[in-house]
Amino acid sequence: MSSYADLLKTPGVARIIAAQLTARFPNGMLSLAYLLHVERATGSYGAAGLVLAATSVGQAIAGPLTSRWMGRWGMRPVLSLTLVVCVLSMAGIAFLPLEVWGYMAIGFVGGLATPPVQPAVRTIYPKMVTSRQLTPLFSLDASAQEIIWVAAPVVTTFIATQISTVLAIVVAMVFMVGGGAWFIASPEVGRVRIPRSKRAFGVVLRRPPVLLSTVVGFLLIGACAAVEAAVVATFGHGGPESGIVLAIFAIGSLAGGLALGHIPVGPWAMTRRMLIVFIGMAGVVFWLDFWWLSVWLLIAGIGIAPALAVMFAIVSSSVKFSDTAEAYGWVGTGQLIGAALGSAVAGFLIDGYGATGGYLTAAAIALLGVIVSAVFKRAHPDLRGRDASPIPDTEPVPVQPS
Numbered sequence: 001m002s003s004y005a006d007l008l009k010t011p012g013v014a015r016i017i018a019a020q021l022t023a024r025f026p027n028g029m030l031s032l033a034y035l036l037h038v039e040r041a042t043g044s045y046g047a048a049g050l051v052l053a054a055t056s057v058g059q060a061i062a063g064p065l066t067s068r069w070m071g072r073w074g075m076r077p078v079l080s081l082t083l084v085v086c087v088l089s090m091a092g093i094a095f096l097p098l099e100v101w102g103y104m105a106i107g108f109v110g111g112l113a114t115p116p117v118q119p120a121v122r123t124i125y126p127k128m129v130t131s132r133q134l135t136p137l138f139s140l141d142a143s144a145q146e147i148i149w150v151a152a153p154v155v156t157t158f159i160a161t162q163i164s165t166v167l168a169i170v171v172a173m174v175f176m177v178g179g180g181a182w183f184i185a186s187p188e189v190g191r192v193r194i195p196r197s198k199r200a201f202g203v204v205l206r207r208p209p210v211l212l213s214t215v216v217g218f219l220l221i222g223a224c225a226a227v228e229a230a231v232v233a234t235f236g237h238g239g240p241e242s243g244i245v246l247a248i249f250a251i252g253s254l255a256g257g258l259a260l261g262h263i264p265v266g267p268w269a270m271t272r273r274m275l276i277v278f279i280g281m282a283g284v285v286f287w288l289d290f291w292w293l294s295v296w297l298l299i300a301g302i303g304i305a306p307a308l309a310v311m312f313a314i315v316s317s318s319v320k321f322s323d324t325a326e327a328y329g330w331v332g333t334g335q336l337i338g339a340a341l342g343s344a345v346a347g348f349l350i351d352g353y354g355a356t357g358g359y360l361t362a363a364a365i366a367l368l369g370v371i372v373s374a375v376f377k378r379a380h381p382d383l384r385g386r387d388a389s390p391i392p393d394t395e396p397v398p399v400q401p402s
Contacts, residue, residue: 004140004258010129013137016186017144020121022179024145026090026172028152030055033172034093036156037165038103047100051093053340054104058111060336067119067329068201071194071322075120076184083180085113087173094169115180119328122312123321124188134316135383139261139309146254146305154243195322208379209318210327212372213311214334216270219369220307221335222342223281223362224249227297229346230358234288241290248294252280252301260306265383269310270373276303278366285359300366314381 008014031052038048062082069078089110093103122141129137160168183189205211228246235241256276263269280300284293311331319327342365349357373380 004136004261007129007133007137007140010133012128012186012188016121016124016128016183016188017141019179019183019186020117021144021147022175023115023117023183025148025152025175025179028148029156029168029172029175030090032153032156033160033165033168034107036160037093037169038100040165041097041103042100044100047103050100051103051107055107055111056336056340058108059114060111060333062112062114063116063119063333063336064201064326064329066114066116067325070116070120070123070325071196074193075189079115079117079120079180079184079189082113082115083176083184086110086115087176089113090169090173090176094166094173115176116325116329117180117183118332119325120189121183122316122328123194123324124192126316126321126324127192128188135265135309135313136261138312138316139257139306142305142308142312143254143257143261146250146257153246157243194325199323201326204319204323204327205330207318207327208376209314209381210330212270212376212379213315213331216274216369216373217308217311217331218334218338219365219372220274220277220304220338222338222345223277223365223369224304225339225342226346226358226362226365227281227284227300229343229350230355230362231293231297233350233355233358234293235290245290245293245297249297249301252298253304254301256302257305257309259302261309263306265310265313267377267380267382268374270307270314270380271370271377273303273307273310274366274369274373276300277307278363278370281359281363281366285356285363288355288359313383317381317383 008017034051034055035048038051042048066078066082089106092098092106093110096102096106098106122138125137125141126134155171156168159171205214227249231245231249232242235245260273277300280296280298280303283296283299286292312328315327315331316324342361346358346361349361351357353360
């Protein structure tokens with residue numbers, strides 16, 4: 001823990017972690033808030049699912065696109081514009097009486113305008129800490145984001161069911177405006193200038209570590225989404241058990257990230273971490289008791305944040321600084337698509353075979369993640385004793401005054 005204490009004492013690190021977590025807090029609120037609000041407005045969960053799908057498609061398209069724009073127009077202009085459009089779209093869904101296609105259109109625009117806070121902050125990190133601190137910082141970041149997935153659904157469910165679905169969306173808007181403004185105002189956002197990339201859009205995916213991280217991230221988050229659907233199917237919506245089990249799952253990830261974040265990243269690092277996830281998810285399928293599920297999902301969670309941290313580190317070390325934001329955008333898009341497909345496949349198998357079908361889906365996807373990371377180990381750089389910072393661009397990078 002001393003390494004994390006040293007990190008948090010580094011000027012600006014604690015502040016920017018807190019700001020970006022606040023700005024991203026709505027990411028854990030909106031899916032559930034939109035689901036409950038649109039279902040209440042239309043009387044159909046199918047319609048609500050279409051709105052969520054449209055929003056997710058917009059987010060998937062936006063990931064690498066808006067991230068690349070930050071190298072062309074600067075972080076603050078892109079973050080500010082997307083923040084305004086995204087908040088307006090949230091207000092439209094909350095307050096306008098619309099048909100399903102109207103909700104879908106606004107959700108798609110809002111997804112396209114999702115502020116690229118995550119690619120921005122992970123591009124900034126290498127400029128804030130020493131090379132020795134960078135991998136632990138990625139691990140701390142991946143662990144801290146679990147706070148979003150533990151707290152946000154609880155807050156959203158309470159407000160939407162006990163008070164109002166409109167208020168649930170408004171609270172998400174408040175977090176987005178407050179956190180987004182805090183992050184945009186951070187001196188580091190003004191100080192760090194991403195050089196304009198000379199490569200065509202999408203070329204960064206030719207870098208093996210970027211492609212490996214995108215594919216394995218797709219599989220990791222797909223497995224997690226399948227588990228979430230299966231847990232809800234196991235306990236239903238009437239009691240607290242689903243929320244408690246999923247919170248334990250996220251706490252395992254938080255603990256794993258903090259415990260394993262200081263370990264040097266060798267060529268088998270991703271495979272080992274995905275293996276922990278697979279073992280935990282495979283253990284679940286034998287017995288759907290509350291305590292059994294809690295223990296095995298705690299084990300599965302231990303591998304999640306460390307696996308994400310490895311992805312961030314190998315991407316950072318393998319691309320030029322001008323390409324880092326776009327690279328992280330592609331990794332994020334892979335995770336979004338994985339979440340959508342993991343939920344969809346698990347849903348079909350849950351309909352056919354009950355909750356066990358969802359857990360089998362999760363275990364199978366996680367096993368595929370282990371296999372892919374092992375087979376393509378040569379795409380995984382060995383960062384033991386190496387700097388995980390991005391490759392410098394050859395031309396001088398202008399620095400903007402904060």
